Amino acid sequence: MDLLSIDTLSDGQIAILLDAAQLFAERKGSSDRLAGRVVFNIFYENSTRTAMSFAMAAARLGAQTVTLSVEHSSVKKGETLADTALTLDAMRPDAIVMRHRDNGAPHEVARLVDCPVINAGDGTNEHPTQALLDALTLRQQFGSLAGKTIAIVGDIRHSRVARSNAKLLPRLGAAVRLAGPPRLLPDDLPGGGDIEQAIAGADAVMMLRVQRERMDDDLGDAPGEFLARYGLTEERLALAAPDAVVLHPGPMNRGVEIADSVADGPRSLIRRQVANGVAVRMAVLEMLLKASA
Ligand code: NCD
Numbered sequence: 001m002d003l004l005s006i007d008t009l010s011d012g013q014i015a016i017l018l019d020a021a022q023l024f025a026e027r028k029g030s031s032d033r034l035a036g037r038v039v040f041n042i043f044y045e046n047s048t049r050t051a052m053s054f055a056m057a058a059a060r061l062g063a064q065t066v067t068l069s070v071e072h073s074s075v076k077k078g079e080t081l082a083d084t085a086l087t088l089d090a091m092r093p094d095a096i097v098m099r100h101r102d103n104g105a106p107h108e109v110a111r112l113v114d115c116p117v118i119n120a121g122d123g124t125n126e127h128p129t130q131a132l133l134d135a136l137t138l139r140q141q142f143g144s145l146a147g148k149t150i151a152i153v154g155d156i157r158h159s160r161v162a163r164s165n166a167k168l169l170p171r172l173g174a175a176v177r178l179a180g181p182p183r184l185l186p187d188d189l190p191g192g193g194d195i196e197q198a199i200a201g202a203d204a205v206m207m208l209r210v211q212r213e214r215m216d217d218d219l220g221d222a223p224g225e226f227l228a229r230y231g232l233t234e235e236r237l238a239l240a241a242p243d244a245v246v247l248h249p250g251p252m253n254r255g256v257e258i259a260d261s262v263a264d265g266p267r268s269l270i271r272r273q274v275a276n277g278v279a280v281r282m283a284v285l286e287m288l289l290k291a292s293a
Pocket of ligand 1: 050121127130160161211249250251
């Protein structure tokens with residue numbers, strides 16, 4: 001079993017993963033449930049939270065992580081992704097966690113290797129473990145997502161986080177509103193709209209970073225302009241439900257999509273998301289490695 005997309009998870013598997021992650025989040029500490037297993041961490045794009053939390057999750061379960069330093073890998077010598085996959089497979093890892101700038105790259109690797117492959121973010125396509133940790137964070141806050149409205153705001157066009165959440169959160173009963181600057185709304189996701197309308201009355205506001213590295217030409221915005229026009233300021237957050245919470249997958253660009261006072265304010269669950277990232281990845285590693293045992 002691989003985890004490449006939210007689409008391939010059944011409702012039952014989603015429930016099992018969230019329940020298991022909740023237990024890991026409560027219990028803390030380490031165990032030897034996956035002792036003797038080896039996880040390959042292959043990140044072709046930068047990562048702080050995702051890479052470290054997968055390594056931490058493996059460590060907490062007694063598994064070893066072997067990390068490929070992509071800067072020093074043979075990709076720089078012209079090796080194809082398929083040859084890289086077959087090379088890694090020949091070493092018989094127990095799982096491969098992979099992030100890549102191309103949509104579908106982990107899917108290609110999954111077709112070529114024997115072990116489970118986990119998509120840690122492919123291009124602008126999906127980031128399923130991020131959506132699971134966001135769902136866990138919201139569930140802890142609200143008890144259930146049923147009937148809740150989640151506004152996802154910012155650079156939707158380039159966001160694999162938005163795409164995975166737009167699939168997962170409605171399956172848990174939430175309504176998702178997508179909104180952002182017109183240039184940063186995608187063609188393939190319906191319902192993109194006005195930011196203030198999306199935030200109005202929402203139970204949670206998830207802000208997204210402007211992914212300038214994926215744009216051919218910069219937005220050309222002056223300092224402070226993005227925050228004033230499109231960012232989550234205290235004034236805009238006041239439009240949300242009285243007990244609304246704020247999420248951000250990180251990395252944050254403070255003063256661009258989110259004001260400091262909101263990021264550090266009492267409604268921010270941003271650090272809780274990071275903690276839950278370890279718990280969710282523990283649940284995912286355990287499910288996939290047990291299934292392939
Ligand atoms: C995001 C990603 O890489 O998709 N970060 C993350 O994994 N927590 C979002 C981003 O890069 O802005």
